[in-house]
Amino acid sequence: MSAGALTLCPECDLLQQSPPLPPGGSSRCARCGHTLHRDRPNSIDRTLALTITGLVLFAIANAFPFLSFEMQGQITETTLMTGVRDLAAQGKGEVAAVVFFTSILAPGLQLVLLLLVLAPLKWGGRLPPGFPTLFRWFKRLVPWGMMDVFMIGILVSVVKLTDMANILPGLSLFAFVALIFVLAAAQAALDPDAVWERVPLRPQVRRPPAPGEAAIGCDVCELVVPAAAADVDARGRARCPRCTDVLHRRKPQSLQRTWALVIAAAVLYLPANLYPVMSVTSLGQTQADTILSGVLFLLHHGMWPLAIIVFTASIFVPLLKLLSLMFLLVSVQLGSHWRPRERTKLYRVTEAIGRWSMVDVYVVTILVALVRLGNLASIEARAGAVFFCAVVILTMLAAMSFDPRLIWDALEQDHDGAAAARVPLKPVASDAVSG
Ligand SMILES: [Zn+2]
Ligand SMILES: [Zn+2]
Numbered sequence: 001m002s003a004g005a006l007t008l009c010p011e012c013d014l015l016q017q018s019p020p021l022p023p024g025g026s027s028r029c030a031r032c033g034h035t036l037h038r039d040r041p042n043s044i045d046r047t048l049a050l051t052i053t054g055l056v057l058f059a060i061a062n063a064f065p066f067l068s069f070e071m072q073g074q075i076t077e078t079t080l081m082t083g084v085r086d087l088a089a090q091g092k093g094e095v096a097a098v099v100f101f102t103s104i105l106a107p108g109l110q111l112v113l114l115l116l117v118l119a120p121l122k123w124g125g126r127l128p129p130g131f132p133t134l135f136r137w138f139k140r141l142v143p144w145g146m147m148d149v150f151m152i153g154i155l156v157s158v159v160k161l162t163d164m165a166n167i168l169p170g171l172s173l174f175a176f177v178a179l180i181f182v183l184a185a186a187q188a189a190l191d192p193d194a195v196w197e198r199v200p201l202r203p204q205v206r207r208p209p210a211p212g213e214a215a216i217g218c219d220v221c222e223l224v225v226p227a228a229a230a231d232v233d234a235r236g237r238a239r240c241p242r243c244t245d246v247l248h249r250r251k252p253q254s255l256q257r258t259w260a261l262v263i264a265a266a267v268l269y270l271p272a273n274l275y276p277v278m279s280v281t282s283l284g285q286t287q288a289d290t291i292l293s294g295v296l297f298l299l300h301h302g303m304w305p306l307a308i309i310v311f312t313a314s315i316f317v318p319l320l321k322l323l324s325l326m327f328l329l330v331s332v333q334l335g336s337h338w339r340p341r342e343r344t345k346l347y348r349v350t351e352a353i354g355r356w357s358m359v360d361v362y363v364v365t366i367l368v369a370l371v372r373l374g375n376l377a378s379i380e381a382r383a384g385a386v387f388f389c390a391v392v393i394l395t396m397l398a399a400m401s402f403d404p405r406l407i408w409d410a411l412e413q414d415h416d417g418a419a420a421a422r423v424p425l426k427p428v429a430s431d432a433v434s435g
Helices: 043-063 082-089 093-122 131-144 147-161 171-189 192-196 254-274 291-300 304-333 340-370 383-401 405-416
Strands: 006-008 015-017 026-028 035-038 067-071 074-078 166-169 215-217 224-226 278-282 285-289 377-381 431-433
Touching: 006 215, 006 224, 043 093, 043 171, 043 192, 067 147, 067 340, 074 340, 082 093, 082 340, 093 131, 093 147, 093 171, 093 192, 093 340, 093 383, 131 192, 147 171, 147 291, 147 304, 147 340, 254 291, 254 304, 254 383, 278 340, 285 291, 291 304, 291 340, 304 340, 304 383, 304 405, 340 377, 340 383, 340 405
Parallel strands: none
Antiparallel strands: 006 015, 026 035, 026 431, 067 074, 067 166, 215 224, 278 285, 278 377
16 A cells, blocks of 8 residues: 555545555554554565465365264265255255355355466566456455354364264365465455555546545445546446446445344344254164254363354354344434444454354254264254354344444534535544554
8 A cells, every 4th residue: 555545444434644554564544443554565475375375275175085984884985065965965955055155165266366366466467357356256255255164163063973983084174274274374465455556547536535525435445536536337336446346435225234134134043043953863863953952062071162162153143243233223323422433343343253153054064964874873954054054144244234434424424514524624644553
């Protein structure tokens, strides 16, 4: 990010000037404390090296056996895809699709898109057509890649089965674990500003907004677009001249959409916890397992750290998310001035933790794939898993629909008397923090 460039904070919409960053330093919004920019040295080279390593690991993780289940001399071998196929075969196609997307497709696509974006920046002179769109898709996919959550699911599954059988790791498991770290390192090394700065811009877009002219901050590439300089598409929508995403000052119908998703998730939260998520058949006897009975099982077996993780992720986090989103929605609708910084922080945490609730969906997937020895031992996914999976996805979408800038709008309307005067004429400098 070039020093002195204008930034609109994506969380509170304050216009500010970026200070020069020391190596490894970062800048924070002067009002809400959100990290605006971070200096990541050698970003393109390091991210590209990690991406190529990640693609090799991804191929290995998908080509070899993942886990094997050995019981009374009988062995079942699974790959990453086995659970997805078995869930679909048991009539749980919705869950199978979500598991496939979050544990295989999204991480794989992320790596391919990163390679397509970074390789031309490193080696090619001209950027390929659609370059901004590819990087835009990458950014959209990031929250949906959940390999780290899947890993906790593997741990819980292995613990649940230790009494019953021997679980043997396959080559693919080691590649999968290495890939989690490589993917996290690639995301940490990536400086999106370094990529966006390479997209050529027309001079009329580069100018600062004129006094009194509204500026719109792009949600994807964070370019500050003077209202008159935005592109307009065939349907009359303003589009970002850099990443081509649709521009809007606030997420469209944010409150209505978030309420709708929160209510839907709250309704499904009950069957998700009351209905069994799976049924376990062992030596001819079948027993149904709800999410809570799964937690109690771990507790009875002395695995209280895992019991706490599963209880927090599956029962506490979805409830906490629903309650915090309802609180944020009501506070915005009442035009509350109460602690906007803390409410913005609450939103940030709510958005970040939601994905961890997928743990139990992955546990069901892994168990279904591993334990299929008919009457001797088999596990089947039940209706609760479908409801639970829907709750996790709906709460994630709800958090994404909420616009934290609405929290700050109430304060500004009071100061200036009108919503239109939100853009300060004289930008303040954001705080620089050395790393
Ligand atoms: Zn801010
Ligand atoms: Zn943009």
